[in-house]
Amino acid sequence: xxxxxxxxxxxxxxxxxxxxxxxxxxxxxxxxxxxxxxxxxxxxxxxxxxxxxxxxxxxxxxxxxxxxxxxxxxxxxxxxxxxxxxxxxxxxxxxxxxxxxxxxxxxxxxxxxxxxxxxxxxxxxxxxxxxxxxxxxxxxxxxxxxxxxxxxxxxxxxxxxxxxxxxxxxxxxxxxxxxxxxxxxxxxxx
Amino acid sequence: xxxxxxxxxxxxxxxxxxxxxxxxxxxxxxxxxxxxxxxxxxxxxxxxxxxxxxxxxxxxxxxxxxxxxxxxxxxxxxxxxxxxxxxxxxxxxxxxxxxxxxxxxxxxxxxxxxxxxxxxxxxxxxxxxxxxxxxxxxxxxxxxxxxxxxxxxxxxxxxxxxxxxxxxxxxxxxxxxxxxxxxxxxxxxxxxxxxxxxxxxxxxxxxxxxxxxxxxxxxxxxxxxxxxxxxxxxxxxxxxxxxxxxxxxxxxxxxxxxxxxxxxxxxxxxxxxxxxxxxxxxxxxxxxxxxxxxxxxxxxxxxxxxxxxxxxxxxxxxxxxxxxxxxxxxxxxxxxxxxxxxxxxxxxxxxxxxxxxxxxxxxxxxxxxxxxxxxxxxxxxxxxxxxxxxxxxxxxxxxxxxxxxxxxxxxxxxxxxxxxxxxxxxxxxxxxxxxxxxxxxxxxxxxxxxxxxxxxxxxxxxxxxxxxxxxxxxxxxxxxxxxxxxxxxxxxxxxxxxxxxxxxxxxxxxxxxxxxxxxxxxxxxxxxxxxxxxxxxxxxxxxxxxxxxxxxxxxxxxxxxxxxxxxxxxxxxxxxx
Numbered sequence: 001x002x003x004x005x006x007x008x009x010x011x012x013x014x015x016x017x018x019x020x021x022x023x024x025x026x027x028x029x030x031x032x033x034x035x036x037x038x039x040x041x042x043x044x045x046x047x048x049x050x051x052x053x054x055x056x057x058x059x060x061x062x063x064x065x066x067x068x069x070x071x072x073x074x075x076x077x078x079x080x081x082x083x084x085x086x087x088x089x090x091x092x093x094x095x096x097x098x099x100x101x102x103x104x105x106x107x108x109x110x111x112x113x114x115x116x117x118x119x120x121x122x123x124x125x126x127x128x129x130x131x132x133x134x135x136x137x138x139x140x141x142x143x144x145x146x147x148x149x150x151x152x153x154x155x156x157x158x159x160x161x162x163x164x165x166x167x168x169x170x171x172x173x174x175x176x177x178x179x180x181x182x183x184x185x186x187x188x189x190x
Numbered sequence: 191x192x193x194x195x196x197x198x199x200x201x202x203x204x205x206x207x208x209x210x211x212x213x214x215x216x217x218x219x220x221x222x223x224x225x226x227x228x229x230x231x232x233x234x235x236x237x238x239x240x241x242x243x244x245x246x247x248x249x250x251x252x253x254x255x256x257x258x259x260x261x262x263x264x265x266x267x268x269x270x271x272x273x274x275x276x277x278x279x280x281x282x283x284x285x286x287x288x289x290x291x292x293x294x295x296x297x298x299x300x301x302x303x304x305x306x307x308x309x310x311x312x313x314x315x316x317x318x319x320x321x322x323x324x325x326x327x328x329x330x331x332x333x334x335x336x337x338x339x340x341x342x343x344x345x346x347x348x349x350x351x352x353x354x355x356x357x358x359x360x361x362x363x364x365x366x367x368x369x370x371x372x373x374x375x376x377x378x379x380x381x382x383x384x385x386x387x388x389x390x391x392x393x394x395x396x397x398x399x400x401x402x403x404x405x406x407x408x409x410x411x412x413x414x415x416x417x418x419x420x421x422x423x424x425x426x427x428x429x430x431x432x433x434x435x436x437x438x439x440x441x442x443x444x445x446x447x448x449x450x451x452x453x454x455x456x457x458x459x460x461x462x463x464x465x466x467x468x469x470x471x472x473x474x475x476x477x478x479x480x481x482x483x484x485x486x487x488x489x490x491x492x493x494x495x496x497x498x499x500x501x502x503x504x505x506x507x508x509x510x511x512x513x514x515x516x517x518x519x520x521x522x523x524x525x526x527x528x529x530x531x532x533x534x535x536x537x538x539x540x541x542x543x544x545x546x547x548x549x550x551x552x553x554x555x556x557x558x559x560x561x562x563x564x565x566x567x568x569x570x571x572x573x574x575x576x577x578x579x580x581x582x583x584x585x586x587x588x589x590x591x592x593x594x595x596x597x598x599x600x601x602x603x604x605x606x607x608x609x610x611x612x613x614x615x616x617x618x619x620x621x622x623x624x625x626x627x628x629x630x631x632x633x634x635x636x637x638x639x640x641x642x643x644x645x646x647x648x649x650x651x652x653x654x655x656x657x658x659x660x661x662x663x664x665x666x667x668x669x670x671x672x673x674x675x676x677x678x679x680x681x682x683x684x685x686x687x688x689x690x691x692x693x694x695x696x697x698x699x700x701x702x703x704x705x706x707x708x709x710x711x712x713x714x715x716x717x718x719x720x721x722x723x724x725x726x727x728x729x730x731x732x733x734x735x736x737x738x739x740x741x742x743x744x745x746x747x748x749x750x751x752x753x754x755x756x757x758x759x760x761x762x763x764x765x766x767x
Contacts, residue, residue, distance in 0.1 A: 041229035052460035053468035058410035112339035120509040136336035169692035170656030
């Protein structure tokens with residue numbers, strides 16, 4: 001065992017009881033409603049650059065839209081077939097509700113090898129909403145910690161997470177349409 | 191830490207989801223001193239697995255049950271956030287070939303302990319305190335980083351190959367739009383539990399220091415020019431743990447301490463000609479120094495370079511992507527075998543994800559992809575061509591004296607968008623041919639310059655039908671491969687067919703039959719399996735798999751691994767709080 005393994009073992013031996021206690025402490029707190037699920041929680045803002053050759057230019061700051069628009073954040077990748085089925089569904093909704101306060105943002109999880117292909121796929125899917133790049137995965141780590149693709153987050157007009165969802169299949173289309181329509185109605189009713 | 195502690199922690203993990211399920215998850219965040227309004231989130235990923243066989247020649251890593259637990263905990267405040275990932279692994283063996291009774295951990299007989307690479311483990315794998323005042327991002331602990339397209343430095347998680355490496359130390363970023371800077375320093379912290387073969391990975395004492403500065407110009411601040419430098423010190427490892435590399439790496443560790451210094455620049459113009467053209471270029475130079483193994487040898491010192499460029503042109507439905515690369519002796523860390531966990535750069539390969547080769551340190555060539563979307567119609571089609579020379583990274587020869595890889599492929603897709611309640615469908619098909627030939631006379635007298643080293647025919651098709659809440663996905667893939675072996679060619683076939691039925695987003699079931707004749711003498715040819723998934727809450731799900739999976743070579747981000755076959759049962763529970 002080298003010095004680093006030994007050091008990690010020592011860190012583990014010190015921190016494990018602390019972590020176990022933290023987890024144990026969380027058990028009685030949770031049913032009292034003091035711990036929050038991410039659904040209902042405030043969405044963390046981020047700023048990311050557009051993919052090269054993508055539908056939009058420059059960098060996009062989510063903070064500019066948070067608390068104002070209904071926002072959909074979509075994690076996708078060029079190698080992810082369900083993602084390529086999901087994005088056109090949201091493109092249709094974006095065209096339908098863009099003027100009523102819907103913002104859609106796609107974050108590419110592609111690495112440096114596949115990132116150059118992202119713009120080509122965005123064009124084939126006729127995407128017009130911002131498609132962003134997160135090469136160093138700093139945003140993905142924070143809001144999609146399991147790094148699932150596809151992974152979608154709906155944020156209401158108050159800036160709080162309304163829904164998180166992994167995966168996509170075509171049988172979800174009607175539910176997605178109905179859910180986004182309800183969020184838009186709630187925004188415009190306020 | 192005692193085994194009691196392991197059991198306690200695992201019990202906590204199992205208990206937390208059941209305890210919190212009583213709440214509906216709606217509500218405001220906490221207000222914590224220093225954090226402000228704070229969200230607490232927990233993602234628990236539990237994997238219970240019974241591995242009957244992985245079809246290798248080690249009898250001590252088969253026929254056992256294991257629990258793998260990963261908990262991501264985070265407190266996310268207005269400017270401060272704190273995150274911890276706790277990884278735990280508990281293998282439970284049945285009757286031990288060595289002791290004759292049940293055991294946890296090592297069950298190998300004396301003299302064969304090295305075959306028992308599966309051990310229990312529990313550790314905080316990722317710890318980070320992050321402070322984000324205006325324009326700043328300061329991280330103490332574990333953080334990821336990519337400079338440019340990753341040639342000089344790429345620390346990111348590559349889930350498909352089980353690689354997850356951070357720099358544990360300090361990282362500071364400053365970004366004011368037109369000016370940005372980034373600096374980091376610390377030691378490389380690789381994920382210790384290999385999710386692919388469930389073995390433990392030794393820490394490797396590599397130190398990394400890097401800095402990057404740049405400016406953005408233009409109306410949209412998207413014309414970017416940056417400069418960077420990285421210094422890596424890799425101290426020789428494994429000298430006191432013997433076989434840690436020997437049994438997993440084709441070439442055992444034969445180097446002592448290594449250092450590598452890289453400097454380079456990047457230029458990015460993502461939207462030229464009114465957005466119709468994008469351009470990226472990056473150049474790096476590296477000085478690599480390897481200390482001698484003993485006093486009788488001389489150390490090695492050599493220069494490497496890596497140049498990468500891509501240009502994309504899009505007009506109407508046409509999209510053309512051209513990539514060029516020239517990598518020579520550009521080796522920030524080795525990428526073969528267990529060294530895959532100690533790769534700190536991710537050179538763009540220009541190749542297809544399914545076809546990447548191990549040696550990325552010496553490669554020269556390019557790729558051209560042409561795609562046409564019949565917009566606004568439902569059809570799109572594309573063709574691509576790739577040609578480059580490559581050499582095994584340890585041979586250090588010129589790429590044009592190695593192997594020439596050529597690959598052409600085509601794909602076509604059609605989508606029929608349907609209204610609510612109507613039948614919708616989508617179809618995608620692709621096919622291609624790859625040929626690799628020797629550019630030199632390989633060792634021995636079996637093959638000669640110009641002979642085929644590898645040949646691949648591949649094809650795939652996928653049809654998706656949906657109506658209302660129901661959808662069906664039928665997928666077929668097949669590859670015919672022919673590779674030069676020691677004395678003759680080896681031909682084999684790999685592929686699979688799967689049928690997935692999904693109801694809304696809540697439930698799916700997918701029977702599949704995969705095949706591989708690659709190792710037909712020692713491994714099965716057919717691999718039947720069934721997988722079911724139930725999504726029951728906000729992003730939470732239960733996935734159950736039973737049957738066989740053939741594994742195979744998986745490549746991503748310039749890292750390739752041979753994933754072993756699997757036979758057994760897996761149940762994965764992901765719970766978000």
